[in-house]
Amino acid sequence: MSDYEDEMELDAPVSKDKAIQFSSDNTAGKQKRIVADLPVEAEDNLPWVEKYRPSTLGDVSGHQDIIATINRFVEQNKLPHLLLYGPPGTGKTSTILALAKQIYGPKNMRQMVLELNASDDRGIDVVREQIKTFASTKQIFSASTQQGSSTAKFGLGAFKLIILDEADAMTSAAQMALRRIMEKYTANTRFCIIANYTHKLSPALLSRCTRFRFSPLKKEDIRRLVDHVISQEHVNIAPDAVDSLVSLSKGDMRRALNVLQACHAGSRPLPMKGQPPIKEADINYELITNDTIYSCIAAPHPEDIRLIMTTMLSTPDITSCLNTINALKSSRGLALADILTALAEELQTLEVSAATRVTWLQGLAEIEYRLAGGGSEAVQTGGMVGVVRTGCELMGEKGVGEKMSVDG
């Protein structure tokens, strides 16, 4: 799509409802995020992660300290270069987009914000050409014309904003080039670097930014948005399934929303007597259960993990132990990597001697490492049984057996 067509699309008549629209500008070979007004129907078709993306800083779940500090920067008109880092799906991109919207207002974001996904555009040419061109051009409107933004009040409209998403994928040459550009254009540009890992970023770049770590979201923060989406989208889900969804998301809001949407899409409307329903809210969907959530996430069910653990702890005969586990793995379609994660958590709940615990943790960590490096699933399954049994031998059969009977 040409820039001209982009403009036409933004100028098209629309309803009052607004949403962020994404567009891939293939001509420039880069991803661009475009803020546009969308009709309500178009908004309905968005994936829930986009439909419910926070549109103001106040909508961002959790990270209260970070949001408060960023708000203070804006109030004092002292926005530094930012580095937002942390695990996926915790709100880094959402936070900076909400901030940009607050500073410039939705209408001016296209002129004032350049968003580059460094995974695609990681070369030195991008830094040299695209960023330099954008950073060096002057803005074409004054702060006072920016409707619906806090810019006029705070005078931040003087700055353009460059968002470098997934910057840890940039080459080191591009990072070197970037640090010069950051310095050169500080008078009229602020950079926001987003990354999962800071160790892949050059120290020179790190020292130029104020860093904020986005930790995995707390369960209550995920639950609040999940509950909101459930009621907005009329999802029919059992309460214990919501609990499982929230804890299996492990602090990743994107994962929680994607799984919820996938499960909802998979649940069929129940047959109704009389007239067919007119509104979405009137349709009754099949109940989403705990099992639906586990199979959608492809996580092993806690009962299966408990059975695997009990088998290993109580069966000294390694061959029959392996046969039972392999049969369960193939009947339930379980992957060893998933079993290891859940098993390590489950073993932690047992009261065992320090020597046994160390043997288990160290051994499982090694197996996970070998598996990630391409080790054979069958051989490593044997390794897992060996590690757990070695820990049991250290305690003597009685110790572990007694604990298992206490836990039931």
Ligand SMILES: Nc1ncnc2c1ncn2[C@@H]1O[C@H](COP(=O)(O)OP(=O)(O)OP(=O)(O)O)[C@@H](O)[C@H]1O
């Ligand atoms: N803190 C949050 N509050 C509300 N919604 C969130 C939050 N974090 C993530 N989300 C939801 O998850 C989606 C993905 O979030 P976002 O793109 O901000 O994650 P990210 O931390 O930048 O992840 P990545 O490192 O993978 O780029 C958003 O569209 C939003 O719907």
